[in-house]
Amino acid sequence: MANNNVVLLDFWPSSYGMRVKIALSEKGIKYESKQENFQDKSPLLLALNPVHKMIPVLIHNGKPICESLNILQYIDEVWNHKSPLLSSDPYQSSQARFWADYIDKNIYSIGKKVWTGKGKEQEECKKQFIECLKTQEGELGEKAYFGGEEIGFVDVALVPFTSWFYTYETCGNLSIEAECPKLVAWARRCMEKESVFQSLPHPQKIYDFALQYKKTHGLE
Numbered sequence: 001m002a003n004n005n006v007v008l009l010d011f012w013p014s015s016y017g018m019r020v021k022i023a024l025s026e027k028g029i030k031y032e033s034k035q036e037n038f039q040d041k042s043p044l045l046l047a048l049n050p051v052h053k054m055i056p057v058l059i060h061n062g063k064p065i066c067e068s069l070n071i072l073q074y075i076d077e078v079w080n081h082k083s084p085l086l087s088s089d090p091y092q093s094s095q096a097r098f099w100a101d102y103i104d105k106n107i108y109s110i111g112k113k114v115w116t117g118k119g120k121e122q123e124e125c126k127k128q129f130i131e132c133l134k135t136q137e138g139e140l141g142e143k144a145y146f147g148g149e150e151i152g153f154v155d156v157a158l159v160p161f162t163s164w165f166y167t168y169e170t171c172g173n174l175s176i177e178a179e180c181p182k183l184v185a186w187a188r189r190c191m192e193k194e195s196v197f198q199s200l201p202h203p204q205k206i207y208d209f210a211l212q213y214k215k216t217h218g219l220e
C-alpha cells in the first residue's frame with residue numbers, strides 16, 4: 001500500500017469535494033481536510049491548481065491531483081487493496097466513465113439554474129433537470145447501485161448531488177421523489193453506507209448555505 005500523507009483542499013458544500021471524501025473513506029484512508037475560502041483562495045490552492053484554481057485538490061505525499069473524477073481514478077489505482085470503484089473490465093470501466101461524464105456535463109449546471117433561476121428559464125431548467133435524473137434512473141434500472149451489488153464510480157460521482165435535492169426541491173418547487181422514486185430509493189440506500197453518510201452534509205445545512213449564497217449574489 002502507498003505511503004500516505006493525504007490532504008484534501010475542500011469546501012464543505014461542494015459535491016465535487018464530497019466525491020473525494022467518499023472515495024477516501026471507502027478505501028479507509030485517513031486525511032487532513034483544509035477548507036478553502038473562495039473570496040480569498042489560499043496560496044496553496046493557487047499554487048497546486050494554477051489552471052482552474054478550484055477545489056477539490058488531493059495532495060498525496062506533496063503531489064497535487066486535480067479534478068474530482070481524475071482524483072477518484074487516482075485513489076482507485078493507488079489504493080487498489082479494497083472497494084474497487086472502477087471495474088477491471090475495460091468495457092465496464094468505459095461505461096462508468098461515460099455516466100460520470102454525463103453527470104458532470106448536466107447535473108451541476110442545470111441543477112444550479114433550478115435553485116438560483118427564476119420564471120421561464122427556471123421552469124425550462126426544471127424540466128431538463130428531471131429529464132437528466134430520469135435518464136440516470138433508467139441507467140440504474142433494477143440494480144442496487146450503479147456499480148451493481150456495491151457502490152462504484154458512478155455512485156460516488158452522483159450521490160453527493162443528493163445532498164442538494166432538498167435545495168433543488170424547495171427553491172424549484174418540485175418533488176424529485178414523485179418524479180424519480182427509484183433514484184431517491186437508491187440515494188437512501190447509499191446513505192446507509194458509512195462512507196457516504198459521513199461525507200454528505202445535512203440537506204438543511206446545504207439549503208441554508210444556498211439561501212445565503214443567493215442573498216450575497218443578488219439572486220433572491
Ligand SMILES: N[C@@H](CCC(=O)N[C@@H](CS)C(=O)NCC(=O)O)C(=O)O
Pocket residue numbers: 011014015016038053054055056066067068069
Ligand atoms: N470539474 C471540477 C469542478 C470543481 C468545482 O466546480 N469546484 C468549485 C466548488 S464546487 C470551485 O472550486 N469553485 C471556486 C471558484 O469558482 O472560484 C471537478 O470535478 O473537480
